Each structure stands twice: as structure tokens, then as C-alpha cells.
Amino acid sequence: MMKPLLRNVLLLPAFLALGACAATAPATTGPAAPADTTKTRAAQAAPAVPAEDLSRYRPVFSAPKEMAVPAATRTPVTPTNQVNAQIEQRLRDQAFTNQNVKYAQGFRILAYVGLEREQAMSIRRAVISRYPDETDYLTFKQPVFRLYIGDYLTRLEAEQAMLRIRPLAPKAELESAQVVLNKAAY
DSSP: OHHHHHHHHHHHHHHHHHHHHHHTOOOOOSSOOOOOTTSOHHHHHSOOOOSSOOGGGSOOOOOOOOOOOOGGGOOOOOOSOSSOHHHHHHHHHHHHHHHTOOEEEEEEEEEEEESOHHHHHHHHHHHHHHOTTSOEEEEEETTEEEEEEEEESSHHHHHHHHHHHTTTOTTOEEEEEEEESOSTTO
């Protein structure tokens, strides 16, 4: 006897929760439900009247007045000098400044980091013998030797060069650095 009563007590909150969910469910946006046949035809025929008439609170704006400009008053203007002397001088100054720039932010390949100078020099010789156009930078900051290869402006160029150098220096990695721009000028 106790079991059915306990079951009903446990099911009652579940039914209440389902009822609350059903009451707060959004309206369906699909096809309309079939008409209720219990309502009278007069109630079905009457249009739905809004609860309140809010039209008196809506702002009313007048239509903007069109300003008609006759086409005859518009005269086309043809440019005579598109670049004046001051702009030309500034462009020349900027070009001269750009010619004097020697360094830019780019990438170098860090081919070796370690304590042994001979191993750094052997990697350097192998890279120079295979790729003579590549520049190399061997730095020593006590007690570590670092061997950098190349001056690359973009990461794509550096990645392509690293694929070539990887067989000679297996632990090579890219490093952001300030690189020399005009190598031919030096």
C-alpha cells in the first residue's frame, strides 16, 4: 500500500515541472493548428482585436522635401594638375629616405646553439659550401656560440630556406631578427 502512494508523491513534482515547461514553451512557427470546432462560427469570424490601440502614441513624420537641382547648373570640373609641386617634393624626400634604410624586421635561421665552436664552424662550412649566396652570422656570447643563417623579410621565405638547411642543421629553427635589406650595396 505504501509503494503506490510513494510513487504518486514522486510523480507529482515531475508532472508539475512538465506543466510549467509546457506553459512557458514558445509559440510554434510551423503550420497553424486545426481550427477548434467547439467555438461558435460568430466567434471564429470576428477578427482579433488588439488589447490596446497604441496608434496615438506613434510619432508622425512628414515626408522630406526633395530638393531638385537642375542638371544645367552642374558643370564638370576637369583636373589640370593632379599632383602639385609640394606633393612631388614630399614624394622625392620619402624616396630618398627609403633608399637610406638598411635594416628591417624579418627572420633568420638559428642553425646552431651550443658550447662547441668546432661544431658551429662545421655547420657553417657545410651551409656555405652548399648555398654560397646565404649570409651567415656567428656570434659568441660567453659561453654560447650561435650560428644564424640568412636575411629573410617574410616568414615564407625563411620557411623555404629552412627546409633546404634542415638536413645540414637538424635542430634549426626560425627566429625573428632585424635583417639587412641591401646586401648588394655592402
